[in-house]
Amino acid sequence: MFKKVLIAEDYESANLSVQRVLEDLKIEDVDHVYYCDDALAKIKKSLRDGNPYDLLITDLSFEEDHYVQNIKSGKELLQAAKAEQANLKVIVFSGESKSGIIDSLFTDFQIDGYVRKARYDSKELSQAIKTVYKDEKHLALDVQQSVKKMNTYEITKYDTQIISLLANGTFLKDIPAVLKLKNISPSSLSAVEKRISLLKTSLGVKSNEHLIAFCKDLGII
Numbered sequence: 665m666f667k668k669v670l671i672a673e674d675y676e677s678a679n680l681s682v683q684r685v686l687e688d689l690k691i692e693d694v695d696h697v698y699y700c701d702d703a704l705a706k707i708k709k710s711l712r713d714g715n716p717y718d719l720l721i722t723d724l725s726f727e728e729d730h731y732v733q734n735i736k737s738g739k740e741l742l743q744a745a746k747a748e749q750a751n752l753k754v755i756v757f758s759g760e761s762k763s764g765i766i767d768s769l770f771t772d773f774q775i776d777g778y779v780r781k782a783r784y785d786s787k788e789l790s791q792a793i794k795t796v797y798k799d800e801k802h803l804a805l806d807v808q809q810s811v812k813k814m815n816t817y818e819i820t821k822y823d824t825q826i827i828s829l830l831a832n833g834t835f836l837k838d839i840p841a842v843l844k845l846k847n848i849s850p851s852s853l854s855a856v857e858k859r860i861s862l863l864k865t866s867l868g869v870k871s872n873e874h875l876i877a878f879c880k881d882l883g884i885i
Contacts, residue, residue, distance in 0.1 A: 665689060666753075666797055668715065671696040672703040672722040672741060673757070678781070682721055682757065685789050700726055700735035704744050711749060719796070720745055721789075724758040742773045755779060755792050755802070762883025766807060777802035819884060822848065823863060826856060828885045831876045836860075 669691055673679040679696050686694050695717075697703045703722065710716045724738035735741050738756065745752055755777040756769055769775045777792040779785060779802070788804055795802040825848060829839050836856070843851035850856075860872065869875050879885045 666691055666718040666793065668693040668710070668717050669695075669719045669721065670703060670706055670710075670717045672698075672700060672720065672738070674698045674723065674726045678723070678757070681786055682789065685786050685793070689790060689793060699731060699733055700737070700741040700744075701733050703741055704735060704748070707745055707748050707752070716749055717752060719753045719755065719793070721755045721757055724756060724760055739769075739773065742769075742775065746774065753796050755789070755796055757781065757785075757789060760883075762881070763807070764879075764883035766803075766883075768883075770801065770803075778804075778807065780804065780807060819863070819879070823859065824879070824884050826859060827863075827876060827879050830860075830872055831880070831885055836872075 669686055671679060671682050671686075671694065673682060673696070676698075679698065683694060683696060695706055697706065703720070707717060707720070722738045722741055726733075726737060728736065735744055738758065742754060742756075745754070754773075754775045756775050757779045759781040760766060761780060766778055769778060776796040779789045779792045782788075792802040825843070825846075826839060829842060830836070834842060837853065839856050840851045840853050843849070843856070860875070864870065864872075864875055867875065867878055869878055876885070
């Protein structure tokens, strides 16, 4: 089992709940922080001391208060932590339910497990820790099904860039020029129109507004 674990969670009740799960698993070397900057500082110090953490358990959202922080979100912490310690195992413990965001945590941030804050989440977190310790990925079955369903739509990064531009108020006729500036291809108006039309057909939506709303619900944009 993991020997040394760091908890980054700004809500005291959730922080204590995670600590209890680790106690039940007989993990004795546990540190906990309420701020992302403190988490990164502890990771750096553990590396300097030659006694690095085996596992980071972190939330995604951290509420701002009177303590000014350089790292303001769990995603930023993930990037910074992995930059310092690439082999650090990570479990995200969050209330986020959008399948697009959860999927991106595995594909873009290389996390090892995701546990959604919900009923019986302590039991799920305990199982996640055991699974990740065995060098396996952990994602609850219901969330797996949600992510799998989203991936069947085969929405690409190119698609999300187009939809994001629409969502930000860019007129369709102006999107090709923006894509060209970003060296994104294909950038012709006909290619963009065909891709949007294909997306609306495959997703079963009638308008660009519905397409944007659908993707926002998934957490893709």
